[in-house]
Amino acid sequence: MENIADYKEIVEVIKEQGGDAFKRCFQCGLCDTVCPWNKVITFSMRKIVREATFGMTDIEAEDIWRCTSCGKCPQRCPRDVRQIDSVIALRRVATEYMAFPSAVQPIRSIRASLLAEGNPLNEKREDRAAWAEGLGVKPFEQDMEILYFPGCYPSYDPRLKKVARATVEILKKAGVSFGILGKEENCCGESIRKTGDEEMFISLAKANIKTFIDHGVKRILVSSPHCYHTFKNEYPEFMVHFEIVHITQFLFELIEAGRLKIDGKFAKKITYHDPCYLGRHNGIYDEPREVLSRIDGLELVEMAETREDALCCGGGAGRIWMEVPKGERFSDIRLKQAVDAGAEELVTACPYCITNFEDSRITMEYDDVLKIKDITEVILEAIKETEETGEVNA
Numbered sequence: 535m536e537n538i539a540d541y542k543e544i545v546e547v548i549k550e551q552g553g554d555a556f557k558r559c560f561q562c563g564l565c566d567t568v569c570p571w572n573k574v575i576t577f578s579m580r581k582i583v584r585e586a587t588f589g590m591t592d593i594e595a596e597d598i599w600r601c602t603s604c605g606k607c608p609q610r611c612p613r614d615v616r617q618i619d620s621v622i623a624l625r626r627v628a629t630e631y632m633a634f635p636s637a638v639q640p641i642r643s644i645r646a647s648l649l650a651e652g653n654p655l656n657e658k659r660e661d662r663a664a665w666a667e668g669l670g671v672k673p674f675e676q677d678m679e680i681l682y683f684p685g686c687y688p689s690y691d692p693r694l695k696k697v698a699r700a701t702v703e704i705l706k707k708a709g710v711s712f713g714i715l716g717k718e719e720n721c722c723g724e725s726i727r728k729t730g731d732e733e734m735f736i737s738l739a740k741a742n743i744k745t746f747i748d749h750g751v752k753r754i755l756v757s758s759p760h761c762y763h764t765f766k767n768e769y770p771e772f773m774v775h776f777e778i779v780h781i782t783q784f785l786f787e788l789i790e791a792g793r794l795k796i797d798g799k800f801a802k803k804i805t806y807h808d809p810c811y812l813g814r815h816n817g818i819y820d821e822p823r824e825v826l827s828r829i830d831g832l833e834l835v836e837m838a839e840t841r842e843d844a845l846c847c848g849g850g851a852g853r854i855w856m857e858v859p860k861g862e863r864f865s866d867i868r869l870k871q872a873v874d875a876g877a878e879e880l881v882t883a884c885p886y887c888i889t890n891f892e893d894s895r896i897t898m899e900y901d902d903v904l905k906i907k908d909i910t911e912v913i914l915e916a917i918k919e920t921e922e923t924g925e926v927n928a
């Protein structure tokens with residue numbers, strides 16, 4: 535297939551977006567050996583880098599859309615070729631020409647939904663706080679300790695709403711003073727940016743930043759590692775700095791400070807999946823494990839690929855919105871790894887991971903084999919167990 539954009543343009547755009555790093559590649563192929571795609575199909579980041587260096591990228595092909603930005607190959611590349619930045623640069627060229635292969639077509643409606651309603655799920659802005667119904671959650675005020683920013687999936691998705699609700703119940707038990715922004719909250723913009731839509735990212739980021747400033751927000755609690763990453767590492771591009779805390783960190787902080795007591799038992803064998811944007815991208819590996827280890831009766835087992843080597847769920851860089859045929863889903867492999875480790879429950883801390891794992895659980899008919907949980911759901915169950923039995927472990 536012919537390139538839509540000409541050689542010169544592709545080379546120039548890549549250069550603007552970190553193209554010099556591309557040139558450092560010496561074609562060792564290490565990226566291909568660690569990329570999760572090569573567990574399910576043949577895929578070569580090395581080839582993408584090679585073609586881009588010479589402006590030979592076929593921007594209509596699906597290959598440039600496959601990278602989930604899992605962070606494995608940048609972590610291992612001996613020449614610091616910033617593969618994720620570079621692949622996003624290629625997507626920016628494709629987005630400019632609206633050159634979307636069929637698997638990527640959903641991006642069009644995602645964009646329309648973000649533009650109209652501030653979320654990618656085609657849900658109404660007015661309903662953004664409906665998940666909190668009956669919980670007595672207040673709108674954020676300046677004198678509160680922290681802003682809770684649940685993000686799009688926990689706000690609207692029926693499965694993920696349970697995570698937002700569990701988070702609120704825990705915060706209330708720990709006596710945290712917190713509030714939400716409700717319909718003033720917008721998608722953080724992390725994933726749409728990774729699809730190459732810089733304009734949409736800037737618009738969402740500016741809207742959120744204005745709201746944070748208008749409300750006097752200083753500390754923000756997030757459920758999603760994607761919100762965490764973009765607020766912490768990308769929003770400072772707009773010369774603003776908020777203190778960002780992921781729920782796994784906050785739970786650890788509350789337990790350490792003696793504000794959250796988990797006296798109940800949770801006598802199950804579980805395994806913890808490191809979300810890419812919590813682990814590899816932000817180095818948060820210990821806090822979730824520490825939190826889980828404080829629960830009496832809980833046995834934590836590790837899967838085959840863990841911590842820095844954790845297998846991606848497949849949902850990053852906008853892939854959560856793209857159709858992935860059966861046989862190509864990383865999440866299927868992850869569930870098998872969890873079962874092989876002897877776990878009864880696969881616990882994680884990311885809305886995208888939970889979405890993909892729940893889908894795999896259905897398609898793999900693992901209903902009676904494995905449960906998928908967010909870390910907040912495990913904590914809440916352990917707390918509630920004490921309340922129900924009245925038993926407190928010494």
Ligand code: SF4
Pocket residue numbers: 558559560561562563564565566579580583607610611612613614615617
């Ligand atoms: S690991 Fe780095 S240097 Fe090696 S082929 Fe991949 S991009 Fe090039």
Ligand code: SF4
Pocket residue numbers: 565568569570571579600601602603604605606607608617618
């Ligand atoms: S970042 Fe992850 S998914 Fe993307 S090419 Fe590298 S290893 Fe593959």
